[in-house]
Amino acid sequence: MTLEGTNTYLYGSDPCVVIDPGDDAPDHLEAIRAAAAARGGIGLVLLTHSHRDHTAGAEELDAEVVLPAGGDIHLGLRTIATPGHAEDHVCFLTETGVCFSGDLVLGLGSTIVPPGGNSLAAYMDSLALLQAEPIDLIAPGHGPWITDPEARLAEYVEHREMRERRLLAALAEGERSRAALLASVWDDVPIELLPMAAMAMEAHLEKLEAEGRLPGELDP
Numbered sequence: 001m002t003l004e005g006t007n008t009y010l011y012g013s014d015p016c017v018v019i020d021p022g023d024d025a026p027d028h029l030e031a032i033r034a035a036a037a038a039r040g041g042i043g044l045v046l047l048t049h050s051h052r053d054h055t056a057g058a059e060e061l062d063a064e065v066v067l068p069a070g071g072d073i074h075l076g077l078r079t080i081a082t083p084g085h086a087e088d089h090v091c092f093l094t095e096t097g098v099c100f101s102g103d104l105v106l107g108l109g110s111t112i113v114p115p116g117g118n119s120l121a122a123y124m125d126s127l128a129l130l131q132a133e134p135i136d137l138i139a140p141g142h143g144p145w146i147t148d149p150e151a152r153l154a155e156y157v158e159h160r161e162m163r164e165r166r167l168l169a170a171l172a173e174g175e176r177s178r179a180a181l182l183a184s185v186w187d188d189v190p191i192e193l194l195p196m197a198a199m200a201m202e203a204h205l206e207k208l209e210a211e212g213r214l215p216g217e218l219d220p
């Protein structure tokens with residue numbers, strides 16, 4: 001989801017790092033080149049994950065492009081593996097407590113965790129990893145900066161836990177129809193977002209099944 005476009009960040013100087021170049025529109029790339037030139041050029045392009053809205057312009061910047069593994073350090077940025085939104089998703093932490101969060105946490109709304117590979121369990125673990133880090137500011141891949149990281153991370157955790165509680169309650173009452181579960185647990189979602197809510201529900205069901213908490217088969 002691109003919301004109002006992808007945020008591109010430049011970090012450091014002589015040379016700087018470009019994080020998530022975003023799209024490949026010529027004026028956008030020109031703006032990155034100009035800002036980077038003022039910082040002594042581009043030493044490296046770092047990606048938070050392989051989704052095209054974050055990566056499309058990467059190869060146009062005449063610098064090495066890296067999607068690092070957890071634990072890697074590049075020009076002062078420490079990589080934390082944070083799968084969930086995407087399997088290859090990572091966040092970058094500066095020594096001064098800034099986190100470039102990609103799509104793990106967004107400046108607005110909530111992020112998509114598509115089902116597959118028990119992605120939601122991975123996503124919850126990723127949020128917990130960030131909660132354990134000393135972070136003062138989150139610079140997300142979409143939307144404005146997050147100046148209250150602790151509160152926002154807790155909100156993200158609570159939001160998913162709330163859905164899980166409600167889903168478990170509906171299942172405990174004997175509901176087995178996917179459509180009915182969706183309508184009762186995601187009852188606050190506008191109709192145009194229901195396809196995304198259905199994906200979110202599948203991710204929840206997958207997590208419950210992996211944890212042995214899904215009471216029997218659901219109707220298709």
Ligand SMILES: [Zn+2]
Nearest residue numbers: 001051085103
């Ligand atoms: Zn993405």
